[in-house]
Amino acid sequence: MINHSTFQHAQSAHCESGVVSNLFRHHGMQISEPMAFGIGAGIFFGHLPFVKVNGVPGTTYRTFPGAIFNKASKRLGVTVRSESFRSPEKAMQALDEKLAQGTPVGLLSSVYYLPYFPPAYRFHFNAHNLVVYGKKDGNYLVSDPIMDVATEIDPESLVAARFAKGFPEPKGKMYYPVAMPDQVKWEKPIQQGIEQACHYMLKIPVPLFGVKGMRFLAKRIQKYPHAVGDRKAGLFLGNVIRMQEEIGTGGAGFRFMYAAFLQEAAQQLNKPVLSTLGTELTAVGDLWRNFAFQAGRVCKSRAGDETSYKDLGDMMVQCAAAEEVLFRRLAQVKF
Incomplete structure (x- = not known):
């Protein structure tokens, strides 16, 4: 069993800005979700009639997935690592290695394959962010920012969520901070x-x-x-x-x-x-x-x-x- 006692789950309003806040706070930077969202310039609007999502023109009220994390990290001086994978086996091996080192990891996933979501909310949306911070009895411990408490997921469902087909494909993406600044000037x-x-x-x-x-x-x-x-x-x-x-x-x-x-x-x-x-x-x-x-x-x-x-x-x-x-x-x- 991997030690996971130090990670503190906090519920948030939005998945990516919530993951940023939770990961950065785990590494010692006290940053709220709105501050992460604002520094990452998350607010946006776009209507793309030529990009069909389930056959319907796409509309977005936020920047593209990953931008909030990348922009907030760069502007705050946080060094991060982001990886994508072609092989589910290599993706899960890489995840297990980071967890064994005690490093919580942000993942991109599809909502449809997350069994802890109520059935009515499980639809094909492939840009959902969550944190996996440990393993217990073969399952992965999950801090999903939109859930009120931490939960867990079985390996098969997590693989399905990380490698869902459709637009955009998560491709097993995982990301995490590797170095934090000594001091933040806001x-x-x-x-x-x-x-x-x-x-x-x-x-x-x-x-x-x-x-x-x-x-x-x-x-x-x-x-x-x-x-x-x-x-x-x-x-x-x-x-x-x-x-x-x-x-x-x-x-x-x-x-x-x-x-x-x-x-x-x-x-x-x-x-x-x-x-x-x-x-x-x-x-x-x-x-x-x-x-x-x-x-x-x-x-x-x-x-x-x-x-x-x-x-x-x-x-x-x-x-x-x-x-x-x-x-x-x-x-x-x-x-």
Whole structure:
């Protein structure tokens, strides 16, 4: 049995930022999940109609998997190692070797093959992050950030989760810190994270990302019934809601988390304007939640004539306008 007594599980709102916080705290760096999320510039928006996920156009409210860990590590001066594998045997051998050394390891996995998830939540999503921190009686000890307590998984299920097929393929990816800085100076990492988030939301020239992407999707939503028919319109809209409210933390949840980051950064850097912007971003998160609620009613045909696809598009345009104003103000903050 591998010694696992020193790892402390903590529940979080989102898998990757939760893993970052848990791994870094295990190695002595006291960092909250919102701070990890903000320094890693996790907030984002993108709609990719040509990238199909289970046959439905993809929508994302966060940066690509692994970016939060990589960016936060680099900006905070943490040396990390990341490995992917072609062979399940080599992947599990490498994992066992790190656990034998007492090193908790972050893994990329598919939600569908995690038996400790309730059946209703086990769908084909291949970018879920978790920590494996030990072995006991042949099973692996798991700190899954979205679970309230630590759990365990059998080797066969873990192999299936690490090598699930589909987009994106986890390919047995594992990652972990190998060296931590002696001291953390927070100002520059926070500034870099904010600058990148503002770039993501305002300055990517392709009109599929940031606030431009929100407006692009809003127009498509308004055309869904005529462009793809009622059945597909419901499926497409349902996936937008699912990506917002069920996959990871989702759109509104990410806004609330980024707001918490801004408020924590305001205290860390003594910049009250960041706290003000955090409060305002919380209100934007409420707009997204209202959109999801109304969209869900439309999907279930419970809105009658009160809410239409056109109305939903207008709501998303309102979200885009609010975020554009907020991130332009955030971009002007002097550090």
